[in-house]
Amino acid sequence: MTEAALSASVEQPMAHEEDRLRADLYNYLGLMLASAPDQMLLEQTAGLSGDDTPLGQAITQLSRVAKRTKPAGAEREFNALFIGLGRGELLPYASYYLTGFLNEKPLAALRSDMSVRGLSRAPNSFEPEDNIASLMEMMGAMIVGRFGAPATLDEQKTFFNKHIGPWATHFFADLEGAKNSVLYASVASVGRAFMGIEAEAFRMGG
Numbered sequence: 001m002t003e004a005a006l007s008a009s010v011e012q013p014m015a016h017e018e019d020r021l022r023a024d025l026y027n028y029l030g031l032m033l034a035s036a037p038d039q040m041l042l043e044q045t046a047g048l049s050g051d052d053t054p055l056g057q058a059i060t061q062l063s064r065v066a067k068r069t070k071p072a073g074a075e076r077e078f079n080a081l082f083i084g085l086g087r088g089e090l091l092p093y094a095s096y097y098l099t100g101f102l103n104e105k106p107l108a109a110l111r112s113d114m115s116v117r118g119l120s121r122a123p124n125s126f127e128p129e130d131n132i133a134s135l136m137e138m139m140g141a142m143i144v145g146r147f148g149a150p151a152t153l154d155e156q157k158t159f160f161n162k163h164i165g166p167w168a169t170h171f172f173a174d175l176e177g178a179k180n181s182v183l184y185a186s187v188a189s190v191g192r193a194f195m196g197i198e199a200e201a202f203r204m205g206g
Contacts, residue, residue: 019143019150025194026140032187033092033133036078042066055193062186069183080180089178090171094130097167106130110163114138119147132171135164157202165202169195 031041045066050056082088091097095104107130114120114129119138121129142151142159151159172195175181175188 022198023140023143025190026136026143029187029191029194030133030136030140032184033131033136036075037066037071037183039071042069042071042074053193055190055197058186058189058193062183062190065183065186074183077180077183081175081178081184089180090174092132092171092175093128094132094135094163094167095128097171103128106163110135113159113163117142117147130163132168135168139164153202153205157205160198160202164195165199169199 031037032045037045043066046063048059048063048066050059050063080088081090082092091102093102094106094110095102098104098106107128110130121127127134139156139160141147142156144150169192172188172192176185176192178184181188
């Protein structure tokens with residue numbers, strides 16, 4: 001996926017393949033940020049290949065790091081970053097990044113928008129819905145219509161600009177530079193490059 005291709009596809013109705021690739025990347029980031037990757041996900045990550053774009057180069061680097069990462073090491077890293085003793089190195093929530101506190105107005109606004117789209121938190125999930133993994137998963141689901149009709153470009157743009165755009169790039173930059181980040185520094189590089197492409201594409205498209 002290139003910036004030019006994504007920008008062009010936003011200016012006219014998106015090709016199904018372009019939608020699927022975007023949704024796949026959102027879903028992948030959601031998976032990696034929801035829990036530590038198992039052996040299968042690490043192997044799939046090691047098999048990724050990129051191109052010469054900034055996003056492609058970040059994917060290539062992530063693949064290299066995944067090749068030498070074991071599940072136990074990935075779990076230690078994930079726990080140090082996001083769980084820790086009491087809390088991890090980072091708090092990956094929109095409310096925290098936008099207000100400095102958890103469970104604030106950004107979470108309430110997200111819950112309202114989720115309700116309109118018929119989305120709700122899974123019964124076995126105790127995480128606030130405004131965590132980065134859930135937002136990546138929601139965006140991926142909206143693009144391909146996993147929970148109903150696919151979201152229009154305007155709907156995608158509105159959701160992104162309201163719930164993801166204002167803070168996700170900042171979060172990914174923090175994750176890149178976190179002292180416990182090794183595998184996740186590369187995940188963050190992919191996320192930061194992708195968020196930049198999405199933001200620019202939505203800007204160009206509207």
